[in-house]
Amino acid sequence: MPRSTAISEETVRLTRGPLSLEGVLGLPTQAIGIVIFAHGSGSGRFSSRNNFVARHLQQGQVATLLIDLLTQEEAEDRRKIFDIDLLADRVLLAKAWLEQNDRTKGLGMGYFGASTGAGAALQAAARNHSSIQAVVSRGGRPDLAEAYLPLVTAPTLLIVGGDDGPVIEMNRAAYKLLTCPKRLVIVPGASHLFEEPGTLEQVSEQARTWFQQHFHPLQHESAHAETKEPPR
Numbered sequence: 001m002p003r004s005t006a007i008s009e010e011t012v013r014l015t016r017g018p019l020s021l022e023g024v025l026g027l028p029t030q031a032i033g034i035v036i037f038a039h040g041s042g043s044g045r046f047s048s049r050n051n052f053v054a055r056h057l058q059q060g061q062v063a064t065l066l067i068d069l070l071t072q073e074e075a076e077d078r079r080k081i082f083d084i085d086l087l088a089d090r091v092l093l094a095k096a097w098l099e100q101n102d103r104t105k106g107l108g109m110g111y112f113g114a115s116t117g118a119g120a121a122l123q124a125a126a127r128n129h130s131s132i133q134a135v136v137s138r139g140g141r142p143d144l145a146e147a148y149l150p151l152v153t154a155p156t157l158l159i160v161g162g163d164d165g166p167v168i169e170m171n172r173a174a175y176k177l178l179t180c181p182k183r184l185v186i187v188p189g190a191s192h193l194f195e196e197p198g199t200l201e202q203v204s205e206q207a208r209t210w211f212q213q214h215f216h217p218l219q220h221e222s223a224h225a226e227t228k229e230p231p232r
Helices: 048-058 084-100 116-127 142-151 165-177 199-214
Strands: 007-016 019-028 033-038 062-067 109-114 132-138 156-161 182-187
Touching: 007 084, 019 048, 019 084, 033 048, 033 084, 033 116, 033 132, 048 062, 048 109, 048 199, 062 084, 062 199, 084 109, 084 116, 084 142, 109 116, 109 199, 116 132, 116 142, 132 199, 142 165, 156 165, 156 199, 165 182, 182 199
Parallel strands: 033 062, 033 109, 109 132, 132 156, 156 182
Antiparallel strands: 007 019, 019 062
């Protein structure tokens, strides 16, 4: 286990016009990068599994932003929960906020997407490459961003439970479409939610290693890179 790291944590609010989203920013001392969490299926910043992973990342000098991608009212609408375009827009809003925040604007960024949130994270990574240095999907639905997958440039790690048959096949198909540096990891004995003893620890360790390997100091990239869209 890594030595204990001092971490500051605070509730933050992201606003754009009438939209207001709440999140939790966790900043370890001497952070090497920051990861935005894209939650799945109506989950949010209080997701116990994503908080578990976030703590693990923080101990590896990786800062985290757990953000509600939907307002409370929106989260009650099943259509919005699966609106990947909307969720990707919100991920990009969080990215823009971090790029303007004095404490985080110099850090390379990554996305951690779970379930449907993985589709949103991958679409966001494809649409705006700047500062995005790595992506991790946990039990993800990358097929929901299928048209965008060939446009992803950030190294991408797909993690799937060994007992999550249909999602394994979705991830294998997505893996073939990705043209970036990539890896597919299947965790033996794990179900879709990685509830089995030790399986979420394996996800956390794989994710931390992936981000640590790919985070590096930012060069002077444009924060307003050209938006990429898949061919019609």
